[in-house]
Amino acid sequence: xxxxxxLISYYKIIANDCVLGVSLDCVIFGFHDTRLKVFxxxxxxxxxxxxxxxxxxxxxxxxDAASRVLYERTGLNQLFLQQFHLFGDANRYDRDDTWQRQKxxxxxxxxxxxxxxxxxxxxxxxxxxxxxxxxxxxDACDWFDVGELPSLLYDHCRIINVALQTLRLQxxxxxxxxxxxxEKFTIPELQRLYEAVLGRPLDSRNFHKKITGLSILTxxxxxxxxxxxxxxxxxxxxxxxxxxxxxxxxxxFV
Amino acid sequence: xxxxxxLISYYKIIANDCVLGVSLDCVIFGFHDTRLKVFxxxxxxxxxxxxxxxxxxxxxxxxDAASRVLYERTGLNQLFLQQFHLFGDANRYDRDDTWQRQKxxxxxxxxxxxxxxxxxxxxxxxxxxxxxxxxxxxDACDWFDVGELPSLLYDHCRIINVALQTLRLQxxxxxxxxxxxxEKFTIPELQRLYEAVLGRPLDSRNFHKKITGLSILTxxxxxxxxxxxxxxxxxxxxxxxxxxxxxxxxxxFV
Numbered sequence: 001x002x003x004x005x006x007l008i009s010y011y012k013i014i015a016n017d018c019v020l021g022v023s024l025d026c027v028i029f030g031f032h033d034t035r036l037k038v039f040x041x042x043x044x045x046x047x048x049x050x051x052x053x054x055x056x057x058x059x060x061x062x063x064d065a066a067s068r069v070l071y072e073r074t075g076l077n078q079l080f081l082q083q084f085h086l087f088g089d090a091n092r093y094d095r096d097d098t099w100q101r102q103k104x105x106x107x108x109x110x111x112x113x114x115x116x117x118x119x120x121x122x123x124x125x126x127x128x129x130x131x132x133x134x135x136x137x138x139d140a141c142d143w144f145d146v147g148e149l150p151s152l153l154y155d156h157c158r159i160i161n162v163a164l165q166t167l168r169l170q171x172x173x174x175x176x177x178x179x180x181x182x183e184k185f186t187i188p189e190l191q192r193l194y195e196a197v198l199g200r201p202l203d204s205r206n207f208h209k210k211i212t213g214l215s216i217l218t219x220x221x222x223x224x225x226x227x228x229x230x231x232x233x234x235x236x237x238x239x240x241x242x243x244x245x246x247x248x249x250x251x252x253f254v
Numbered sequence: 255x256x257x258x259x260x261l262i263s264y265y266k267i268i269a270n271d272c273v274l275g276v277s278l279d280c281v282i283f284g285f286h287d288t289r290l291k292v293f294x295x296x297x298x299x300x301x302x303x304x305x306x307x308x309x310x311x312x313x314x315x316x317x318d319a320a321s322r323v324l325y326e327r328t329g330l331n332q333l334f335l336q337q338f339h340l341f342g343d344a345n346r347y348d349r350d351d352t353w354q355r356q357k358x359x360x361x362x363x364x365x366x367x368x369x370x371x372x373x374x375x376x377x378x379x380x381x382x383x384x385x386x387x388x389x390x391x392x393d394a395c396d397w398f399d400v401g402e403l404p405s406l407l408y409d410h411c412r413i414i415n416v417a418l419q420t421l422r423l424q425x426x427x428x429x430x431x432x433x434x435x436x437e438k439f440t441i442p443e444l445q446r447l448y449e450a451v452l453g454r455p456l457d458s459r460n461f462h463k464k465i466t467g468l469s470i471l472t473x474x475x476x477x478x479x480x481x482x483x484x485x486x487x488x489x490x491x492x493x494x495x496x497x498x499x500x501x502x503x504x505x506x507f508v
Contacts, residue, residue: 021273022371062342062371086337086373088316117276117316119340169427 003044004105006136011112018055021113024062025053025120025156026070026081027163030127031180035145036196037127038160041073041138043153048101049144050153051160052135053118066121074132074141079123080179084166085159087118093155102153122163124179146196167197173246178237186224186232187211216242257298258359260390265366272309275367278316279307279374279410280324280335281417284381285434289399290450291381292414295327295392297407302355303398304407305414306389307372320375328386328395333377334433338420339413341372347409356407376417378433400450421451427500432491440478440486441465470496 001009028039040049054069056062063083071077092115127143134141144150146164149157167176171194180193191207211217218238223231255263282293294303308323310316317337325331346369381397388395398404400418403411421430425448434447445461465471472492477485 019275019369019371022276056342058368059344061344062340065342083340086316086340088310088319088373090313090315114312115273117273119342172426173423 003136007105010137014055015112017057019058021116022062023053023055023116023118024066024069025051025087025118025154025159026066026123027051027084027120027160028070028074028076028079028123028125028132029146029163029167029180030125030130030143031193031196032127032143034192034196036164036193037143038146038149039074039132039143040141040150040152041134042140042142043102044137044139046101046103047151048153049150049156051156062119066119070121070123073135073137076123076125076130076132079125080175081121081123082174083119084122085120085162087120087155087159087162089155090115092116092118098153118159120159120163122166124176126180126182128182164197168199171197175242175246178239178242181237184220184222184234184236186234187217188232190235214241214245216245257390261359264391268309269366271311273312275370276316277307277309277370277372278320278323279305279341279372279408279413280320280377281305281338281374281414282324282328282330282333282377282379282386283400283417283421283434284379284384284397285447285450286381286397288446288450290418290447291397292400292403293328293386293397294395294404294406295388296394296396297356298391298393300355300357301405302407303404303410305410316373320373324375324377327389327391330377330379330384330386333379334429335375335377336428337373338376339374339416341374341409341413341416343409344369346370346372352407372413374413374417376420378430380433380436382436418451422453425451429496429500432493432496435491438474438476438488438490440488441471442486444489468495468499470499 030037030039039052041052042049052070052073054065054073056065060068063081066081066083067077067079070079070081132141146160149160152160170176176197177190177193181190187208188204190211191202191204194207195202216238217235220234220236222234224234225231284291284293293306295306296303306324306327308319308327310319314322317335320335320337321331321333324333324335386395400414403414406414424430430451431444431447435444441462442458444465445456445458448461449456470492471489474488474490476488478488479485
C-alpha cells in the first residue's frame with residue numbers, strides 16, 4: 001500500500017466511523033534545558049509541522065478520543081490531559097492553502113464537511129521519561145521551543161498560543177509543576193520552569209522563600225553535583241500537600 | 255401557527271442551517287439575597303426545566319452562537335460569557351426519556367444525528383440589572399438556588415455542577431465578583447458571594463483583612479442604612495486594580 005493509498009483509506013474510515021465536523025488537537029508540553037517545549041509532527045513528504053490531532057469515533061467520548069488519538073499518533077499514554085478551549089470559528093484557516101501544503105492526494109471534499117470545530121487539549125509530560133514517536137501520517141517528530149515554532153499547518157500556531165495562555169492562568173490550580181518536572185529537581189530548576197511558562201524572569205530569593213513556604217516540597221538528602229560552585233539540594237513534590245494546595249488555589253506565589 | 259407547528263419549523267431550520275451534532279448550553283449565574291442562582295427555562299406545556307441552549311449556524315463561530323442563543327432565549331446580551339467544558343460523552347442522557355418528558359411532537363429522528371456534543375458556557379450577570387424573559391420554546395423562566403434545582407432535562411444537572419466547580423476554581427482569575435455583584439456593596443455582602451460560590455462559611459475578620467489588603471476595592475462616602483445595628487460602608491471595585499490582580503492571579507485570599 002502506498003502512502004497515498006493509506007491516506008485515502010484513513011480518511012475513508014474517518015468519514016464512515018467518526019463524528020463529522022468535529023476534531024481534536026493536542027498541545028503536548030514538556031520542559032527541558034530551561035525551555036518550555038511543544039511536541040510536533042512533520043506532515044509526511046512536506047516541510048510542514050502540526051499538532052497531533054484526530055477525530056472522535058461515533059461511539060466514543062471526546063475525552064476518550066483525545067487519549068486514544070494521542071497514543072496512536074505519538075505512542076504516549078496515561079498523560080495529564082485537559083480540555084482548554086474549543087476552536088469554533090467558521091473559518092479557522094485557509095483550507096485550500098493548507099491542503100496544498102500538505103500535498104493532499106485525494107479529492108475527498110465531497111463527503112468532507114465545510115468546516116471542522118476542534119477541541120483543544122493540552123498534555124503535560126515529564127520530558128525525561130517519554131520518547132514520543134511519529135505515526136504513519138508523519139515522517140518526523142520533534143520538540144520545539146514555544147518561542148521558536150516552525151511553519152505550522154491549520155490554525156495550530158493559534159492553538160499553541162491559547163494553550164500557553166491557559167497554562168499561565170492555570171499555574172496555580174493545575175498540577176503543572178508536578179507533571180512537567182522530573183521526579184527530583186533543584187529549586188533553581190523549578191524556578192526556570194515557572195519563568196519559561198510565564199515568559200519572564202523571577203527574583204530568585206523571593207521564589208525560594210515563597211515556594212519553600214508552601215509546604216509542597218520535600219528536601220531530599222541528595223544534592224545536584226557537578227556544578228562549578230554550588231551543589232544545591234534536590235527536592236521532590238509532596239504529592240498530598242501539592243494536591244491540597246491546588247484545591248485551595250494556594251500555589252500562587254509569583 | 256400552533257406551538258407544535260412552530261417547534262417542527264424550528265427544528266427544520268436547525269437541521270438545514272446549523273452545524274449538526276453540536277450544540278451549546280449556557281449556565282447563567284446570578285447572586286441574590288445571599289444565594290448563588292442559576293437561570294432556567296421551563297419547557298412549554300411540561301414541568302421540566304432546562305438551561306438556555308441552542309445550535310450554531312453553519313457560517314457562525316461557536317462563541318458568536320453562544321451570545322446569539324443567549325439573547326434569543328432570554329433577552330439578555332452583552333454578558334460576561336466563557337467557555338468552560340465540552341460535554342462529549344457518547345451517551346450524555348437517555349434521549350427517549352428526555353423527548354417523552356418534553357412531549358416532542360414530531361418524528362425528526364431520521365434527520366437528527368444520533369448524538370450531540372455540547373459546548374458549555376457560563377455567564378455572570380448582575381441580578382439587579384437584568385430581567386431575562388422566556389422564549390417561544392418555554393412557558394416560564396426563573397432563577398433557582400444552585401442547591402435547589404428542579405427536574406432538569408438532558409444532562410443539564412451535570413452541566414450546572416461542572417459550571418459551579420469551574421466557578422470555584424476560577425474565583426481568583428476571572429472577574430467573578432465584578433460581574434456578579436451590584437455596582438455598590440458592603441464587604442459582608444461580598445463575603446456572602448464568596449461563601450455562596452465556595453459553598454462554605456468564611457471567617458469575617460480574615461475576609462475583611464484580606465479583601466481590603468488587595469487594593470481592588472474603593473470605599474465610598476456612603477453607608478448601607480436601615481440595618482438594625484450597623485450601617486456598613488459601601489464599596490465598589492477599582493476596575494483597573496481588579497484587572498491587574500486577575501492577570502497576576504492575585505485575587506486569592508480565601
